[in-house]
Amino acid sequence: MNIALRVDAGLQIxxxxxxxxLTLADTLAQRGARCVFLCRDLPAYLVQWVQARGHSxxxxxxxxxxxxxxxxAHGNWLGASQPGDAADSLAALQGTWWDWLVVDHYALDARWxxxxxxxxxxxxxxxxxxxxxxxxxxxxxxxxxxxLHTRYQGKVPEACQLLLGPRFALxxxxxxxxxxxxxxxxxxxxxxxxxxxxxxxxxxxxxALAVLxxxxxxxxxxxxxxxxxxxxxxxxxxxxxxxxxxxxxxTPAMAExxxxxxxxxxxxxxxxxxxxxxxxPTLALSTAANQTQQLKDAAGQGLLYNIEVADNLAEALKLxxxxxxxxxxxxxxxxxxxxxxxxxxxxxxxxxxMGCTGISIRAAEQRDAAALHRWRNHPAIRAVSNNCxxxxxxDHCRWLGGVLADPQRHLLIGxxxxxxxxxxxxxxxxxxxEVSIYKVPDAAMPCRGAxxxxxxxxxxxxxxxEVTGVHAQVKGGNMPSNxxxxxxxxxxxxxxxxxxxxxxx
Numbered sequence: 001m002n003i004a005l006r007v008d009a010g011l012q013i014x015x016x017x018x019x020x021x022l023t024l025a026d027t028l029a030q031r032g033a034r035c036v037f038l039c040r041d042l043p044a045y046l047v048q049w050v051q052a053r054g055h056s057x058x059x060x061x062x063x064x065x066x067x068x069x070x071x072x073a074h075g076n077w078l079g080a081s082q083p084g085d086a087a088d089s090l091a092a093l094q095g096t097w098w099d100w101l102v103v104d105h106y107a108l109d110a111r112w113x114x115x116x117x118x119x120x121x122x123x124x125x126x127x128x129x130x131x132x133x134x135x136x137x138x139x140x141x142x143x144x145x146x147x148l149h150t151r152y153q154g155k156v157p158e159a160c161q162l163l164l165g166p167r168f169a170l171x172x173x174x175x176x177x178x179x180x181x182x183x184x185x186x187x188x189x190x191x192x193x194x195x196x197x198x199x200x201x202x203x204x205x206x207x208a209l210a211v212l213x214x215x216x217x218x219x220x221x222x223x224x225x226x227x228x229x230x231x232x233x234x235x236x237x238x239x240x241x242x243x244x245x246x247x248x249x250x251t252p253a254m255a256e257x258x259x260x261x262x263x264x265x266x267x268x269x270x271x272x273x274x275x276x277x278x279x280x281p282t283l284a285l286s287t288a289a290n291q292t293q294q295l296k297d298a299a300g301q302g303l304l305y306n307i308e309v310a311d312n313l314a315e316a317l318k319l320x321x322x323x324x325x326x327x328x329x330x331x332x333x334x335x336x337x338x339x340x341x342x343x344x345x346x347x348x349x350x351x352x353x354m355g356c357t358g359i360s361i362r363a364a365e366q367r368d369a370a371a372l373h374r375w376r377n378h379p380a381i382r383a384v385s386n387n388c389x390x391x392x393x394x395d396h397c398r399w400l401g402g403v404l405a406d407p408q409r410h411l412l413i414g415x416x417x418x419x420x421x422x423x424x425x426x427x428x429x430x431x432x433x434e435v436s437i438y439k440v441p442d443a444a445m446p447c448r449g450a451x452x453x454x455x456x457x458x459x460x461x462x463x464x465x466e467v468t469g470v471h472a473q474v475k476g477g478n479m480p481s482n483x484x485x486x487x488x489x490x491x492x493x494x495x496x497x498x499x500x501x502x503x504x505x
Contacts, residue, residue: 176344
């Protein structure tokens with residue numbers, strides 16, 4: 001797949017948009033996609049960062065005299081007019097057919113997206129403002145809002161698929177892995193983390209450190225994280241040295257620092273969901289207008305502790321920080337709630353919705369007989385099968401021959417890098433199909449069951465366009481299969497899982 005990503009970053013915009021796009025691009029590239037970034041006036045160190053991750057970057061020309069869009073609240077972030085930016089982007093994309101265009105920019109809307117339509121197959125917009133219309137196939141808003149399921153009504157095409165909420169949060173793999181082993185926080189405060197984003201243009205870091213110095217917390221280790229281009233970097237480094245705090249500049253160990261901390265002071269944005277995934281209770285401040293509602297609604301859900309930024313910030317921060325430090329039960333509640341809301345699989349779910357799984361599907365052949373027999377008789381597969389008995393070789397060969405000869409029955413093998421990862425069978429009858437699925441025991445390559453099922457369904461749609469629905473019968477107590485079909489969007493109807501098939505995303 002060829003995937004283009006239109007995103008910018010800098011002192012005014014911050015780095016959050018670029019970070020989440022890089023997380024998505026890394027995931028897609030691991031599954032064989034080619035990702036190209038289109039950016040205007042990106043700082044040199046961020047250009048190097050993108051390229052060091054193995055992605056291409058095409059710089060868009062700077063237009064200092066081109067008027068920006070005054071209709072959008074963030075129109076001046078673009079550094080060009082929307083038609084001018086569209087022309088630059090189309091020129092950069094020439095010569096390649098693009099499967100997806102990912103757009104993550106508050107200064108772009110449906111007018112720009114319509115101009116890019118001829119060059120791309122599908123468009124995915126990442127947004128969290130819901131303040132403008134979009135022309136896209138998929139819209140991702142990874143934040144939690146009380147009006148989450150109504151805020152984009154009338155702002156996207158009727159057929160647009162909405163991926164909403166922190167279960168789709170674009171978190172790096174290390175957050176997902178650490179989230180599975182890091183326990184909810186409990187007990188006394190031993191380690192505190194301060195992080196207000198990669199840019200922190202208004203130096204909330206320095207203001208928080210001044211409060212911490214006044215509190216003089218004995219026995220508490222304080223870790224401070226800032227970006228390489230923080231406007232007050234030297235002053236913060238000096239303050240950390242004077243107070244005995246540890247200052248981390250552009251650290252690659254963000255997940256480890258969050259996992260080891262007992263409490264954080266920080267901003268909104270993607271860092272909210274990173275902290276939730278690792279169960280890190282947080283005193284969160286809105287450092288930009290687009291974070292205010294996000295933090296307010298997340299606090300109302302018990303995912304974090306939010307205070308408003310006012311003239312007496314230092315006094316408010318001191319008061320509420322003391323309250324959190326003195327209330328370990330509240331910190332534990334925030335920790336448990338956060339971990340329940342964010343499992344770290346968001347980037348994998350999005351890649352699946354984009355059809356980029358890294359899994360290839362092929363029809364089983366007679367040469368697969370021995371492997372299929374071995375997998376089917378594995379104790380883990382027999383335990384969840386309707387027939388738990390070991391299948392004799394002769395019986396297996398008769399069954400396989402019958403399946404391969406029947407045009408309405410399809411036995412498929414999923415592979416990653418030519419290594420088998422799973423088996424899916426469809427039994428087609430009229431416009432419906434019954435599915436059964438299992439992952440290859442002890443497979444050499446990792447595979448999500450939901451990804452395998454999605455790829456197999458795409459194969460079925462291509463081979464049997466008359467099929468409009470798929471159902472599955474799952475053995476009682478088979479929790480992995482129940483979870484798989486739930487994750488794949490199937491509905492439960494008594495003892496069956498049912499899903500309608502779509503011809504598009």
